[in-house]
Amino acid sequence: xxxxxxxxxxxxxxxxxxxxxxxxxxxxxxxxxxxxxxxxxxxxxxxxxxxxxxxxxxxxxxxxxxxxxxxxxxxxxxxxxxxxxxxxxxxxxxxxxxxxxxxxxxxxxxxxxxxxxxxxxxxxxxxxxxxxxxxxxxxxxxxxxxxxxxxxxxxxxxxxxxxxxxxxxxxxxxxxxxxxxxxxxxxxxxxxxxxxxxxxxxxxxxxxxxxxxxxxxxxxxxxxxxxxxxxxxxxxxxxxxxxxxxxxxxxxxxxxxxxxxxxxxxxxxxxxxxxxxxxxxxxxxxxxxxxxxxxxxxxxxxxxxxxxxxxxxxxxxxxxxxxxxxxxxxxxxxxxxxxxxxxxxxxxxxxxxxxxxxxxxxxxxxxxxxxxxxxxxxxxxxxxxxxxxxxxxxxxxxxxxxxxxxxxxxxxxxxxxxxxxxxxxxxxxxxxxxxxxxxxxxxxxxxxxxxxxxxxxxx
Amino acid sequence: xxxxxxxxxxxxxxxxxxxxxxxxxxxxxxxxxxxxxxxxxxxxxxxxxxxxxxxxxxxxxxxxxxxxxxxxxxxxxxxxxxxxxxxxxxxxxxxxxxxxxxxxxxxxxxxxxxxxxxxxxxxxxxxxxxxxxxxxxxxxxxxxxxxxxxxxxxxxxxxxxxxxxxxxxxxxxxxxxxxxxxxxxxxxxxxxxxxxxxxxxxxxxxxxxxxxxxxxxxxxxxxxxxxxxxxxxxxxxxxxxxxxxxxxxxxxxxxxxxxxxxxxxxxxxxxxxxxxxxxxxxxxxxxxxxxxxxxxxxxxxxxxxxxxxxxxxxxxxxxxxxxxxxxxxxxxxxxxxxxxxxxxxxxxxxxxxxxxxxxxxxxxxxxxxxxxxxxxxxxxxxxxxxxxxxxxxxxxxxxxxxxxxxxxxxxxxxxxxxxxxxxxxxxxxxxxxxxxxxxxxxxxxxxxxxxxxxxxxxx
Numbered sequence: 001x002x003x004x005x006x007x008x009x010x011x012x013x014x015x016x017x018x019x020x021x022x023x024x025x026x027x028x029x030x031x032x033x034x035x036x037x038x039x040x041x042x043x044x045x046x047x048x049x050x051x052x053x054x055x056x057x058x059x060x061x062x063x064x065x066x067x068x069x070x071x072x073x074x075x076x077x078x079x080x081x082x083x084x085x086x087x088x089x090x091x092x093x094x095x096x097x098x099x100x101x102x103x104x105x106x107x108x109x110x111x112x113x114x115x116x117x118x119x120x121x122x123x124x125x126x127x128x129x130x131x132x133x134x135x136x137x138x139x140x141x142x143x144x145x146x147x148x149x150x151x152x153x154x155x156x157x158x159x160x161x162x163x164x165x166x167x168x169x170x171x172x173x174x175x176x177x178x179x180x181x182x183x184x185x186x187x188x189x190x191x192x193x194x195x196x197x198x199x200x201x202x203x204x205x206x207x208x209x210x211x212x213x214x215x216x217x218x219x220x221x222x223x224x225x226x227x228x229x230x231x232x233x234x235x236x237x238x239x240x241x242x243x244x245x246x247x248x249x250x251x252x253x254x255x256x257x258x259x260x261x262x263x264x265x266x267x268x269x270x271x272x273x274x275x276x277x278x279x280x281x282x283x284x285x286x287x288x289x290x291x292x293x294x295x296x297x298x299x300x301x302x303x304x305x306x307x308x309x310x311x312x313x314x315x316x317x318x319x320x321x322x323x324x325x326x327x328x329x330x331x332x333x334x335x336x337x338x339x340x341x342x343x344x345x346x347x348x349x350x351x352x353x354x355x356x357x358x359x360x361x362x363x364x365x366x367x368x369x370x371x372x373x374x375x376x377x378x379x380x381x382x383x384x385x386x387x388x389x390x391x392x393x394x395x396x397x398x399x400x401x402x403x404x405x406x407x408x409x410x411x412x413x414x415x416x417x418x419x420x421x422x423x424x425x426x427x428x429x430x431x432x433x434x435x436x437x438x439x440x441x442x443x444x445x446x447x448x449x450x451x452x453x454x455x456x457x458x459x
Numbered sequence: 460x461x462x463x464x465x466x467x468x469x470x471x472x473x474x475x476x477x478x479x480x481x482x483x484x485x486x487x488x489x490x491x492x493x494x495x496x497x498x499x500x501x502x503x504x505x506x507x508x509x510x511x512x513x514x515x516x517x518x519x520x521x522x523x524x525x526x527x528x529x530x531x532x533x534x535x536x537x538x539x540x541x542x543x544x545x546x547x548x549x550x551x552x553x554x555x556x557x558x559x560x561x562x563x564x565x566x567x568x569x570x571x572x573x574x575x576x577x578x579x580x581x582x583x584x585x586x587x588x589x590x591x592x593x594x595x596x597x598x599x600x601x602x603x604x605x606x607x608x609x610x611x612x613x614x615x616x617x618x619x620x621x622x623x624x625x626x627x628x629x630x631x632x633x634x635x636x637x638x639x640x641x642x643x644x645x646x647x648x649x650x651x652x653x654x655x656x657x658x659x660x661x662x663x664x665x666x667x668x669x670x671x672x673x674x675x676x677x678x679x680x681x682x683x684x685x686x687x688x689x690x691x692x693x694x695x696x697x698x699x700x701x702x703x704x705x706x707x708x709x710x711x712x713x714x715x716x717x718x719x720x721x722x723x724x725x726x727x728x729x730x731x732x733x734x735x736x737x738x739x740x741x742x743x744x745x746x747x748x749x750x751x752x753x754x755x756x757x758x759x760x761x762x763x764x765x766x767x768x769x770x771x772x773x774x775x776x777x778x779x780x781x782x783x784x785x786x787x788x789x790x791x792x793x794x795x796x797x798x799x800x801x802x803x804x805x806x807x808x809x810x811x812x813x814x815x816x817x818x819x820x821x822x823x824x825x826x827x828x829x830x831x832x833x834x835x836x837x838x839x840x841x842x843x844x845x846x847x848x849x850x851x852x853x854x855x856x857x858x859x860x861x862x863x864x865x866x867x868x869x870x871x872x873x874x875x876x877x878x879x880x881x882x883x884x885x886x887x888x889x890x891x892x893x894x895x896x897x898x899x900x901x902x903x904x905x906x907x908x909x910x911x912x913x914x915x916x917x918x
Binding site for chain 2: 034035036094101158159160201203205210211212216217218219220222225226228229231233237238239270280281282283284285286287292295296299300301302303305308309310311312313315317318319320321322324325327331354356363400401402403426433434
């Protein structure tokens with residue numbers, strides 16, 4: 001069996017591009033917003049569509065129920081003695097709000113200047129589907145020799161992991177030599193990128209309650225604690241003036257990068273002008289004694305993801321609101337235990353509650369610990385060679401600030417090295433209005449996945 | 460002309476009570492929410508209804524247009540040489556949200572156990588309408604001898620005063636010996652109450668902007684300033700740990716009460732158990748070195764009336780929101796210039812903006828300075844006598860924490876002493892869901908207004 005040539009894959013892509021795009025749009029039309037209970041049926045329909053799609057390619061597929069959304073599991077045996085790859089992805093997407101800021105409807109995928117606009121266009125449906133189309137191409141060309149398992153979940157965006165229980169039950173079926181995923185981004189230069197680290201994540205919802213109804217702020221202002229003011233003080237107390245987190249014990253056991261890791265990370269510095277173009281802001285927040293890439297790659301952080309209390313409409317409404325609510329999350333690095341960090345943040349907040357008010361943590365989740373991949377992992381070495389074939393640019397190594405919680409659990413269950421290569425870009429606006437993914441990014445994901453899986457089976 | 464007897468008024472009330480209630484409900488059905496531009500036509504319809512109602516009682520009425528909602532002005536000449544009274548009220552109401560917490564629809568007034576539930580049931584439609592029914596009764600009994608002017612506006616709840624321009628133009632028409640209003644509350648014992656002071660008010664909306672769209676908090680957390688976190692720090696910085704306002708210059712020129720005022724105020728202490736029953740909270744906030752009545756009566760305060768940023772739905776959405784918005788108001792005491800306080804708060808906030816973020820004050824209003832009435836005012840002396848006739852309880856003197864901005868301007872324009880007697884109660888839930896006003900409170904307002912206006916004309 002001769003290895004598949006890049007030119008063959010390129011030609012196949014050109015021939016089938018229109019169909020690939022139509023099928024990708026079919027996938028994007030499902031409003032599979034996993035955090036919204038009202039979209040449960042839509043998530044299930046999306047999972048069924050995906051399982052049917054993979055079955056048509058020759059996979060043995062199963063929908064595995066969880067306490068939340070179903071898992072799609074697909075398997076196809078390869079040559080005897082070839083390695084086993086477990087490909088992980090997710091079919092669920094972030095909520096689409098605020099809908100008013102979308103220029104095209106979030107669940108009516110629209111191709112504009114060769115960019116697909118839709119919720120999930122990139123994260124993760126776009127990246128995942130590019131890989132599926134590469135796999136389809138290898139299968140039809142009799143060039144997929146590895147044993148390939150796909151595990152595609154519907155709870156990645158919830159911060160919860162109902163699938164963990166299932167994974168332990170299915171440990172034998174999941175066994176693999178390599179756990180790979182396409183849910184990451186390339187560096188801003190566009191150079192192919194291997195993601196060497198992900199931050200862990202915990203989140204909680206804090207509700208601070210005071211009076212049993214909204215009070216007139218004239219009658220009562222200055223004589224009772226105002227839950228909205230108090231929650232702001234509590235949130236403010238999470239950080240010191242210099243940007244460091246002020247929660248006691250938060251930095252205990254934080255594992256610093258090696259000098260080599262730090263050097264490779266800083267070899268991909270963030271260009272401030274580029275950063276401002278894509279975010280509207282310079283990277284001037286947080287612990288300024290670290291470089292921006294070090295801050296997101298090697299340092300933990302606490303962010304407020306939302307705060308809501310009282311009046312927000314036009315004009316004024318002079319009330320002291322009965323409650324104030326904050327959604328808080330922390331990004332973690334190796335050495336930080338998610339459950340412990342949740343406890344530390346909760347204890348810190350409890351210690352700040354003023355006399356008269358009551359704090360409830362109404363929801364919380366320990367999404368997963370951080371991941372850091374070894375630079376000399378064989379999967380990393382192979383991927384680097386393939387990426388060198390499809391791009392003239394030297395491969396970049398990225399320690400990512402984002403989290404894919406399941407990837408801190410999956411390798412422990414399935415075995416194997418972790419390999420994270422993705423073609424996302426800052427301008428894709430994932431988690432925000434007008435998410436998009438270009439056909440060119442899709443094509444790069446297609447080429448890489450096709451060559452990597454083919455070469456792995458030929459080695 | 461003999462003075463009207465209390466018994467005559469009582470009997471008249473009993474005879475006409477059902478009709479009074481039906482007309483009161485007609486008044487409450489108008490959703491005259493002045494801060495909501497979409498309700499402009501409803502406010503105008505309410506004003507027209509009110510003007511027609513007063514015309515039918517024998518008043519010469521005018522609708523005076525303003526830049527916002529129309530003023531209702533009604534006038535009826537009294538005996539020669541009798542004093543002139545300018546009665547002030549407002550037909551606009553607070554927004555009804557959150558609607559989901561109302562047990563009956565806010566604009567379908569519902570009488571339950573002799574309490575009327577509706578937005579505006581008390582503030583100010585209920586208190587105003589009780590006075591109008593007393594005036595109607597005096598007119599029909601030929602017992603209204605004063606020259607009576609009613610000035611009923613539609614912008615009291617907006618924090619803006621578009622009527623100020625009109626009032627200066629109409630100064631001659633407004634001239635009066637006494638400016639009275641029924642927009643205040645009685646002390647918790649239920650004793651008749653003369654309000655001797657009102658706090659002033661200023662308000663502003665602060666919008667803190669960062670990235671040009673919501674960002675992924677994993678990718679960016681810890682390397683850019685988070686507008687929601689930063690706004691919380693800015694809000695927190697408005698107060699010191701001991702509850703004092705930290706804005707520089709905020710307390711300059713604050714006029715402390717006289718020992719007599721302080722003693723009279725503290726003669727009506729807040730019973731903590733009662734306070735907790737009606738608010739759900741003990742009065743344990745603010746400057747604890749002052750008593751609760753001193754805190755709201757003689758001390759200024761800053762309160763957050765609303766804060767909104769980012770995600771607020773179910774589950775988690777791990778974003779750094781592009782913007783955070785806060786609605787802030789301050790209650791003022793004599794000596795504090797509203798415009799100056801607005802400037803001080805704005806300057807303080809501007810000084811706290813972290814590098815990278817931008818603060819905009821998108822809306823602001825200087826509602827009016829504080830009001831403090833002299834204890835020896837002739838109107839106060841007469842009212843105290845009347846209140847002694849209708850209640851066995853000694854009259855209470857109250858320095859109120861709330862604001863009626865126009866009452867800091869109206870006396871200066873119309874001339875005359877200010878007299879504020881109202882029968883509101885904490886359980887009326889004004890500005891909150893399930894606002895209500897009892898028929899008994901309505902009856903007390905009716906009796907007091909009838910006797911006071913009659914005696915003033917007979918004196």
